[in-house]
Amino acid sequence: LVNSNTSFALRPIGVVRSPLKSKDQCPSQGREGGAEAVVEIFTDFVRGAEDISSGREIVIITWLDRAGRDALAVHPRGNPANPLTGVFSTRSPNRPNPIGLHRVQVLEITGGNRIRVRPLEALDGTPVVDIKPVLARADDA
Amino acid sequence: LVNSNTSFALRPIGVVRSPLKSKDQCPSQGREGGAEAVVEIFTDFVRGAEDISSGREIVIITWLDRAGRDALAVHPRGNPANPLTGVFSTRSPNRPNPIGLHRVQVLEITGGNRIRVRPLEALDGTPVVDIKPVLARADDA
Numbered sequence: 141l142v143n144s145n146t147s148f149a150l151r152p153i154g155v156v157r158s159p160l161k162s163k164d165q166c167p168s169q170g171r172e173g174g175a176e177a178v179v180e181i182f183t184d185f186v187r188g189a190e191d192i193s194s195g196r197e198i199v200i201i202t203w204l205d206r207a208g209r210d211a212l213a214v215h216p217r218g219n220p221a222n223p224l225t226g227v228f229s230t231r232s233p234n235r236p237n238p239i240g241l242h243r244v245q246v247l248e249i250t251g252g253n254r255i256r257v258r259p260l261e262a263l264d265g266t267p268v269v270d271i272k273p274v275l276a277r278a279d280d281a
Numbered sequence: 282l283v284n285s286n287t288s289f290a291l292r293p294i295g296v297v298r299s300p301l302k303s304k305d306q307c308p309s310q311g312r313e314g315g316a317e318a319v320v321e322i323f324t325d326f327v328r329g330a331e332d333i334s335s336g337r338e339i340v341i342i343t344w345l346d347r348a349g350r351d352a353l354a355v356h357p358r359g360n361p362a363n364p365l366t367g368v369f370s371t372r373s374p375n376r377p378n379p380i381g382l383h384r385v386q387v388l389e390i391t392g393g394n395r396i397r398v399r400p401l402e403a404l405d406g407t408p409v410v411d412i413k414p415v416l417a418r419a420d421d422a
Contacts, residue, residue: 142408144323148344150378153369155283182285185377187353191370198369201380203289213326228294228339228412229332236326237291237410239342241382267283269378271369272317 150203153185154265155253161264163206176206179268181253189271192255194246201270202240203264207233240266245276291344293408294326296344298395302405318401320409322394330412333396335387342411343381343403348374381407384415 158177159165181189192198211234216222227235232233244257298304299318322330322343333339352375357363368376385398 142293142296142346142406144293144325146293147406148293148346148408148410150289150291152283152285152287152289153377184285185353185369188368188377189370190354191367199382201378201382205283205289206394212326213331223419226332227329228326229330229414231413231416235411236294236329237342239380239411241340241342241413265283267287271326271378272372272374273370275372 150269152182152203152269153188153271154179154181154268156202156260156262156264156266156268158260158262158264160261163263174259175261176247176256176258177262177265179255179257179260179271181255181268183253186253189253189255192246192249192271194248196246197274198244198246198257199272199274200242200244200257200260200268201272202242203267203269204233204238204240204262205267206263207235207238209234209236209238211235241270291410293323293344293410294329294412295320295322295409297343297401297403297405297407297409298401299401299405299407300404304404304415314400315400316335316400317388317397318403320396320398320401320412322396325393326395330394330396333387333390333412335389337387338415339387339398340415341381341382341383341385341398341401341409342413344408344410345374345376345381345403346408347404348376348379350375350379352376352414380400380410
């Protein structure tokens with residue numbers, strides 16, 4: 141029986157390597173910037189990433205480990221002029237499970253385990269927990 | 282320092298209520314069916330979901346708790362005729378972290394904590410770990 145006391149263990153499959161070292165350098169939505177980053181896949185999981193190729197669009201799923209987990213309502217984009225809004229109607233990183241979804245394009249694969257992508261606005265060192273292909277139909281997540 | 286021995290605790294914020302009770306009833310991609318389901322938000326997290334309203338498109342993020350976690354390569358859609366493919370290039374539920382992404386439309390909110398949505402192909406009882414709005418631009422995840 142699932143309830144709010146249940147917990148599941150999420151294990152990183154890789155990590156983001158990015159020039160963004162602190163929150164101050166991050167725009168509040170990825171689309172405002174266009175930073176390139178590298179997703180480095182850990183050795184244990186390289187087989188899972190082998191069929192990812194340049195030019196493809198993929199969804200990188202991260203664990204935003206520097207976000208807070210207690211907020212249930214926030215001022216969107218951190219602007220006090222925006223009314224308090226339930227976090228599940230926002231993309232705030234501060235939320236009960238700080239999962240990040242990032243739709244990116246694959247620019248290059250190097251060294252067999254480094255996927256260069258754009259745009260990915262995530263802090264250097266952010267854990268990556270999953271990668272999915274973007275499905276053919278435009279309306280898929 | 283993040284590596285593949287790190288782990289993060291994911292806590293369900295709600296649960297899927299669905300007529301789909303077993304894997305046999307699930308198509309291999311959501312878009313092939315159009316099942317309605319209800320996302321029931323746990324009391325502790327209701328404030329986070331308060332601003333979700335009918336007609337909106339949202340991304341439901343689930344933990345596919347009946348999937349295996351050991352597969353790194355699969356035959357897409359479970360068809361042996363499809364060549365073995367790294368899981369991160371597939372939407373297989375069997376993957377190191379069985380996270381499900383489901384883009385759905387909100388049909389109705391009832392009882393303050395039940396969000397009726399479509400299409401959501403997830404087994405009854407599947408934990409929900411996050412909900413995000415679909416951003417205005419068509420290309421966002």
